[in-house]
Amino acid sequence: MALVVACQKKPGEGASEASPERAEVSKTGAGQAVHSGQAATAGAGAGAEAAAAEKPASDSAAAALGAPEGGDVILLGEVGSLTGAQATFGISTRNGIELAIRDINEKGGVRGKKLAVRVYDNQGKPEESANAMTRLIAQDKVVLILGEVASTNSLAMAPKAQASQVPMISPSSTNPKVTEVGDYIFRVCFIDPFQGFVMAKFARDHLKATSAAILKDQKSDYSIGLTEVFTEQFTKLGGKVVSTEAYAQGDTDFRAQLTAIRRTKPDVLYIPGYYTDVGLIARQAKQLGVKSVLLGSDGWESAKLFELGGTAIEGSYLSNHYAMNDPSPAAKAFREKYKAAYGATPDSLAALGYDAAMVAADALARAKDLSGPSVRDAIAATKDFPGVAGRISLNDKRNAVKPAVVLKVGNGTLEYVTTIQPDA
Numbered sequence: 001m002a003l004v005v006a007c008q009k010k011p012g013e014g015a016s017e018a019s020p021e022r023a024e025v026s027k028t029g030a031g032q033a034v035h036s037g038q039a040a041t042a043g044a045g046a047g048a049e050a051a052a053a054e055k056p057a058s059d060s061a062a063a064a065l066g067a068p069e070g071g072d073v074i075l076l077g078e079v080g081s082l083t084g085a086q087a088t089f090g091i092s093t094r095n096g097i098e099l100a101i102r103d104i105n106e107k108g109g110v111r112g113k114k115l116a117v118r119v120y121d122n123q124g125k126p127e128e129s130a131n132a133m134t135r136l137i138a139q140d141k142v143v144l145i146l147g148e149v150a151s152t153n154s155l156a157m158a159p160k161a162q163a164s165q166v167p168m169i170s171p172s173s174t175n176p177k178v179t180e181v182g183d184y185i186f187r188v189c190f191i192d193p194f195q196g197f198v199m200a201k202f203a204r205d206h207l208k209a210t211s212a213a214i215l216k217d218q219k220s221d222y223s224i225g226l227t228e229v230f231t232e233q234f235t236k237l238g239g240k241v242v243s244t245e246a247y248a249q250g251d252t253d254f255r256a257q258l259t260a261i262r263r264t265k266p267d268v269l270y271i272p273g274y275y276t277d278v279g280l281i282a283r284q285a286k287q288l289g290v291k292s293v294l295l296g297s298d299g300w301e302s303a304k305l306f307e308l309g310g311t312a313i314e315g316s317y318l319s320n321h322y323a324m325n326d327p328s329p330a331a332k333a334f335r336e337k338y339k340a341a342y343g344a345t346p347d348s349l350a351a352l353g354y355d356a357a358m359v360a361a362d363a364l365a366r367a368k369d370l371s372g373p374s375v376r377d378a379i380a381a382t383k384d385f386p387g388v389a390g391r392i393s394l395n396d397k398r399n400a401v402k403p404a405v406v407l408k409v410g411n412g413t414l415e416y417v418t419t420i421q422p423d424a
Helices: 046-053 060-065 087-106 126-139 151-164 192-206 221-236 255-264 275-287 304-313 329-342 348-366 372-380
Strands: 004-009 016-018 022-028 031-038 073-080 114-121 168-170 185-187 211-217 240-247 268-270 293-296 317-320 385-387 390-394 404-409 414-420
Touching: 073 087, 073 126, 073 348, 087 114, 087 329, 087 348, 114 126, 114 348, 126 151, 151 168, 151 185, 151 221, 168 348, 192 221, 192 268, 192 293, 192 317, 192 404, 192 414, 211 221, 211 255, 221 240, 240 255, 255 275, 275 293, 275 304, 304 404, 317 414, 329 348, 348 372, 348 385
Parallel strands: 073 114, 168 185, 211 240, 211 268, 268 293, 293 317
Antiparallel strands: 004 016, 022 031, 031 114, 317 404, 385 390, 404 414
8 A cells, every 4th residue: 555655755846745665654853754664555545545644653553663573574764854955865765765675575575574664854964863863773673774865964873873783874975984984884875085086087088177176065074075085086187176165055145156266267167065055056157157167976966956057057067876867677677666656767866775775685685683793794795786776896895886977967857978987
């Protein structure tokens, strides 16, 4: 039975969407908890869906989701930005994870049990991320945690997972510091040193740029890390960074920074930030007559980017984990299932959410038992796993070794340009 998840929306839309898994919602002190993972039943009417969605979290389904290991459910946790400025990130990731859980359960689950996920909405805030982790570990007793997207939020979560020996898999936090917290922290995406290298190499080799400026978010670990790597790599490749300016997420006036950048006349302007700011930056850059080619990172990817940036963002380039038109059979099958479930084409965050959940399930199946150390060891042994966003092998630092794609921003589209390998 597909029930309405009260806190979820399709990326870029305001209407509530139907979840392919049974879901229930309750309010908690750490944002909103969504309990999902029960087997879907076809043919349920909309009235039944609405009634079930309004059940309190203390009913039998919620209790079953919190069942001990000896029951028929293995409970996982997820922390995501389902509301707030970065909600499209959290919703896409959440949808990907949910779709994976459905696929796994339809094939019999793991170790003879169904998987379930208890989800907390952190509203995009580090402090709420930490609060949610405390609840998942101390109250919900989950065996593994999926999340988060933003590196700043993952860095607030990781120490709690490490201290409690509960494995954590981030779908898409790219700051190297995330997995450096300890041996219980993993990710299924590439990291910023590679992503920064990709755009520096693309700027030099493909765009033939000799000078670059950078506009960074000074309060974002993600943006700061990418700035450092791009600066180092672009310089190493023979280019020169002629200006570095800063802003804080949520700012609306970037004219002073852009005016300073315009004076240096850089060939490219690298903006390693999130779509929520990038669209407005692009508009103001165009208004001020900045002629530089805009370059970005995976934080740009959102349907909202086109709405916020308009024509000013067209012709820009960004590094990413996944191309929506990837022709591989696995990616094609994933796109078809996702579109059937959510009525939208999956972005890279949905693909990485799906991959994170599938890697988790694979490790749970291979683990000696469901203790933290055993699950950790099984995740660490992941090699050549066939993800929808590319094959995943985890190195000794618990980071995924995989290629990146460069996409060009078109008129409402992200067009594939090239792939850059880790050993490039």
